[in-house]
Amino acid sequence: MNKLPELLYQHIASHHIKQLELAWLKISPNSEEIISVGGAWQHYFQRLPVSGDSISDICEPLLGMLPFTKDFELPQMQLSEGQYTDISAVKDEECDWLLFCDVTEHTKQLQQYQQASNDLVLLKGELNRTLDRYVGHHVAERVAQGKLQLNLAGERREVSTLFVDIRGFTPFNESHDAQIVMQTLNEYMDGMLAPVLSKDGMVDKIIGDGAMALFGVLDSKYSNAQAAFFAAQDMLKNIATLNKHRQQQGLVQLGIGIGIATGDAVLGMLGSHDRRCFTAIGRHVNVAARLESKACAGEILVDLETYRRLENSDEFVLRRLFLKGIGEVDGYAYGFSK
Amino acid sequence: MLQKKICILGAAGAGKTSLTAQFVYSKFSEKYLSTMGVKIDRKKVVVGDTQVNLMIWDIHGEEKFKKITSSYLRGASGLVMVVDGTRPETITIAKEILQRVEQDVGDLPYVWLLNKADLVDEWSLSERHLNDLKEMNKPIYHTSAKTGEHVEDSFLALAEMLLLG
């Protein structure tokens, strides 16, 4: 490669190196004793270092760091409030060097990225705890208290399965900062999951921006279909309230769609001792998932079996639906269409 | 006067800066400002009848893409290992740091601080996590940088370990 012409080198040097406010200390080999000082020393030290000073008299943080046998770097040392310095220790043939570089500007820029990424880590922790509270913990507690008895071979019973999911979350996710996305998801999740518990349902799993819940597994004063429908109504109310708040704050509002189906399912625990996962397997589970995918924002779609078991069935509108993998079925819609 | 350098280590957001601020200035802030590099604070403590000047290195949090440089630990006499009690994964991070430090600069005396003890509802460490830490045979404190609970105790315990060996 051609050598960089001297003039250009000088140009870059005067541009970039000047900003760094370089200063250096020449140190007696293998000791802490200063021989001489150069560069912008005022930028880093309270007083002019003189020959014979010990390094820790001049720069206390370096106490105990010298002498050294191998070069080392101390990046981003905050020597005084808001000022960041890279310190390099370099061995020469007849002496040691300490080089001081002001990297405040650069560090402050990096700080913003760092902050965003660390905030996200804390938020993720928060989200994990929310989910754990609703999914793992709740079931584990019931099992421990003997309120939920399941034989591992699988037990067959009628349950109502509910799927809920946030409409338009993918475009929202793609057009917003990750931190905002997490925070928003957490808010909506709370609004969707709390009603499941209060109506004796079980959150079976969280799927991205939605969830699957089972009714009829835990004891309840409601029938499984009725409990699922009440929970769905509560979800719509919660989300409407949340959206009102968000509107007042000028934030984006999102809707949710819900599907419910009822039928026999085989229940059981899957997985190992440490993290057991409860699940239900049955034909109607797929129906519920498909209904949810057809529901508009603010709408509850239920299948015929669920509809038959509800008390307030006159509030529904019949909809002929074609469900992928299942075929043509009658769906009953509540909410949106009115 | 006797000078001792101690380093505060742990995952990002575990509360290293908050613990230092509580110990040195009796202050706490809810606002999170990620530490870049290192910030140094000092505090005089008395152990028995010896005065010690602690030089406290509050080091940036360990992250996937930003590991802690071992050269920060040159000349250190002891470590404060901080865990966020609401995030069990921060134990794993602390252990990884410890392993690297021991490889690069050798064994140093240290204490475990399980921080954010005031967040009772969010507390997520189980018996299993605790037993795991107990096996390492170092003092363990449940601290809160917010209320100040056990903050001074834990720093003083470390200072004592440094002097009495």
Ligand SMILES: Nc1nc2c(ncn2[C@@H]2O[C@H](COP(=O)(O)OP(=O)(O)OP(=O)(O)O)[C@@H](O)[C@H]2O)c(=O)[nH]1
């Ligand atoms: N409730 C509570 N919050 C705490 C406690 N300690 C720290 N925090 C909060 O947790 C967040 C992170 O605290 P910091 O002390 O900045 O964490 P750090 O470990 O220094 O973070 P990095 O410098 O990024 O590694 C801040 O919002 C603090 O207010 C505590 O004991 N209780």
Ligand SMILES: [Mg+2]
């Ligand atoms: Mg910090």
